[in-house]
Amino acid sequence: MLTIGRRYLNFWPVFWALFLLVLQVVTNLWLPTITADIINKGIGQSDMKYIWFMGLIMLIVALASWISAIGNVYFASKQSQGLGMKLRRDLFNKVLFMDERNFQDFGDATLITRTTNDVTQLQNVFQTMLRMMLMAPMMLIGSIFMAWKLSHDLMLVFLISLPILTLAVVINIAIAMPRFRSMQTKVDKINLIFQQGLTGVRVIRAFRRDQYEIDKFDEANRDLTHTSRVVLTTIAMLMPIMTVILSFTNIGIVWFGAQLIGKNMMEMGSLVAFLTYASQILMSFMQLSAVAVMVPRAQVSAVRVREILERQDKITDEQVNKELNESVSNSLALHQVSFKFDEAKRQALSDLSVNVKAGQTLAIIGGTGSGKSTILNLIARLIDPTSGSVNINGIDIRQMSQHDLHEKVALTQQKAVLFSGSLRSNLQFGKSDATDEEMWQALEIAQAADFIREQGSLEMAVEQNGSNFSGGQKQRIAIARTLIKEAEIYLFDDSFSALDFATDRKLREAINKSEKHHDKIKVIVAQRIATVMSADQILVLENGLTVGLGTHESLAKSCPQYQETMQSQLSDEDLMKMGLSITNSTDKGGPVQ
Numbered sequence: 001m002l003t004i005g006r007r008y009l010n011f012w013p014v015f016w017a018l019f020l021l022v023l024q025v026v027t028n029l030w031l032p033t034i035t036a037d038i039i040n041k042g043i044g045q046s047d048m049k050y051i052w053f054m055g056l057i058m059l060i061v062a063l064a065s066w067i068s069a070i071g072n073v074y075f076a077s078k079q080s081q082g083l084g085m086k087l088r089r090d091l092f093n094k095v096l097f098m099d100e101r102n103f104q105d106f107g108d109a110t111l112i113t114r115t116t117n118d119v120t121q122l123q124n125v126f127q128t129m130l131r132m133m134l135m136a137p138m139m140l141i142g143s144i145f146m147a148w149k150l151s152h153d154l155m156l157v158f159l160i161s162l163p164i165l166t167l168a169v170v171i172n173i174a175i176a177m178p179r180f181r182s183m184q185t186k187v188d189k190i191n192l193i194f195q196q197g198l199t200g201v202r203v204i205r206a207f208r209r210d211q212y213e214i215d216k217f218d219e220a221n222r223d224l225t226h227t228s229r230v231v232l233t234t235i236a237m238l239m240p241i242m243t244v245i246l247s248f249t250n251i252g253i254v255w256f257g258a259q260l261i262g263k264n265m266m267e268m269g270s271l272v273a274f275l276t277y278a279s280q281i282l283m284s285f286m287q288l289s290a291v292a293v294m295v296p297r298a299q300v301s302a303v304r305v306r307e308i309l310e311r312q313d314k315i316t317d318e319q320v321n322k323e324l325n326e327s328v329s330n331s332l333a334l335h336q337v338s339f340k341f342d343e344a345k346r347q348a349l350s351d352l353s354v355n356v357k358a359g360q361t362l363a364i365i366g367g368t369g370s371g372k373s374t375i376l377n378l379i380a381r382l383i384d385p386t387s388g389s390v391n392i393n394g395i396d397i398r399q400m401s402q403h404d405l406h407e408k409v410a411l412t413q414q415k416a417v418l419f420s421g422s423l424r425s426n427l428q429f430g431k432s433d434a435t436d437e438e439m440w441q442a443l444e445i446a447q448a449a450d451f452i453r454e455q456g457s458l459e460m461a462v463e464q465n466g467s468n469f470s471g472g473q474k475q476r477i478a479i480a481r482t483l484i485k486e487a488e489i490y491l492f493d494d495s496f497s498a499l500d501f502a503t504d505r506k507l508r509e510a511i512n513k514s515e516k517h518h519d520k521i522k523v524i525v526a527q528r529i530a531t532v533m534s535a536d537q538i539l540v541l542e543n544g545l546t547v548g549l550g551t552h553e554s555l556a557k558s559c560p561q562y563q564e565t566m567q568s569q570l571s572d573e574d575l576m577k578m579g580l581s582i583t584n585s586t587d588k589g590g591p592v593q
């Protein structure tokens with residue numbers, strides 16, 4: 001927590017907050033003494049002049065206390081709110097540039113909780129600390145000293161009440177502390193279930209799993225409520241305990257104080273002042289215990305926040321060699337590339353080598369989980385190979401800065417992601433200064449122009465997650481966003497699967513004809529033979545292994561896995577034309593377009 005404080009608080013505002021706090025303490029400690037003097041000397045000796053004079057001083061001191069309290073709150077709030085703002089900004093930036101593996105490691109739910117809930121905890125604790133951290137101990141020590149000066153005998157009352165109070169606070173913290181961390185983890189869990197429920201709401205309804213999801217949420221919700229109730233009840237119990245102790249302490253002081261006055265060992269005004277100091281002692285003790293309860297909770301949050309801020313990315317620019325960078329990419333080569341996810345049993349990709357030249361299309365086909373997306377993620381350097389290298393123009397992409405690489409590469413992911421805003425703002429993700437003409441051109445190639453013209457214009461709204469478009473429309477807009485980018489290598493991760501056969505064909509033809517794209521490298525991941533057969537090279541994958549690499553014609557003759565896929569997708573007529581045997585397969589994807 002101190003590390004976060006050092007990093008995010010500014011020296012001077014903190015200094016002023018603490019300075020004003022000290023002023024507040026001094027004035028607060030002074031006031032009861034003035035009261036005592038007015039009662040003892042002014043009222044006791046009927047000295048009106050003294051009463052007026054001390055009254056004026058009392059007013060000035062009270063005013064100073066009031067101004068310093070306001071000033072302290074102002075600086076404390078500004079600093080703690082500023083800390084919250086800067087922390088959220090840094091967390092957002094960190095998460096935005098976090099590499100894929102770390103991102104998956106944390107998961108969305110905890111990243112959201114840590115950026116919101118945990119930051120709020122820290123914000124609150126720093127606000128409290130800047131207001132009470134110094135004030136409480138100073139008031140405590142100052143009040144004890146002033147009270148002791150007034151009467152040594154009456155201090156004996158505190159010998160009984162303070163140990164009882166300390167015991168109550170220690171027991172309280174011991175019960176609440178271990179539950180703080182589990183509370184934050186349980187908030188993460190609720191977030192996760194809620195988030196999955198929101199994104200998967202249609203699936204849940206379609207499979208009639210509503211009740212199951214409701215029960216799951218209820219259980220997590222009840223669990224969190226139970227823990228929170230235990231923690232909050234424990235903390236809340238401190239207040240009545242302290243109030244009882246405070247009342248008994250006051251009774252004790254009045255009881256013994258009256259006897260001391262009776263024996264002429266104490267004046268009336270001093271007893272009044274002693275009572276004020278007594279309540280200040282107990283109030284400061286209560287504030288200290290409030291800080292003592294808040295700090296461990298905030299410490300849990302600080303650790304969770306720092307885990308994100310200090311997470312080391314595996315994908316870095318450490319090996320960048322600036323002299324090697326070239327602006328135009330004429331070739332893309334994967335050289336004996338293997339990749340294994342940390343927690344996986346087998347390699348997602350084994351010993352893959354492939355070369356693609358500018359203007360060529362490499363298509364990748366294979367069953368689910370065969371490693372197709374992994375290849376694209378390696379080319380876009382969302383992950384680094386476990387062994388081997390990905391080279392652009394003969395340069396290992398680890399020697400390029402991630403910024404330069406991402407300028408060269410444009411990726412359409414398997415699941416189209418659109419951002420709320422307008423169609424224009426979405427296309428500007430691909431090229432921020434794109435003209436209307438460029439946008440329409442990209443939409444034309446992506447076969448999206450017609451339905452956009454029918455439904456609106458470039459200004460038409462895109463709802464959150466593109467929910468006002470169909471799956472195929474979203475995919476086409478996402479493809480247009482990729483095509484508008486001035487890249488050297490275009491990657492399409494199963495992006496055509498949401499399109500019908502005719503649109504798929506028209507789109508591929510349009511890309512090949514497009515002046516901007518025809519001399520660029522295209523890598524297309526697909527499930528359909530129809531999508532891949534016109535590619536210059538087709539890579540056939542099975543369980544991460546290369547089982548075929550060549551043109552459609554060569555693979556149709558020599559690659560059993562490719563033949564099998566053809567037989568399951570092409571019509572008998574098409575297969576006959578290609579000289580392949582006719583099977584009884586009924587699961588055909590449709591005629592070749």
Ligand SMILES: Nc1ncnc2c1ncn2[C@@H]1O[C@H](COP(=O)(O)OP(=O)(O)OP(=O)(O)O)[C@@H](O)[C@H]1O
Pocket residue numbers: 104341343344348366367368369370371372373374375414
């Ligand atoms: N984050 C991950 N952690 C562990 N294993 C993973 C992870 N992501 C993918 N895998 C595994 O790596 C292998 C390759 O995955 P990949 O996503 O590249 O397959 P794919 O061919 O693109 O599949 P699909 O066609 O279904 O999208 C699969 O066996 C998959 O289970």
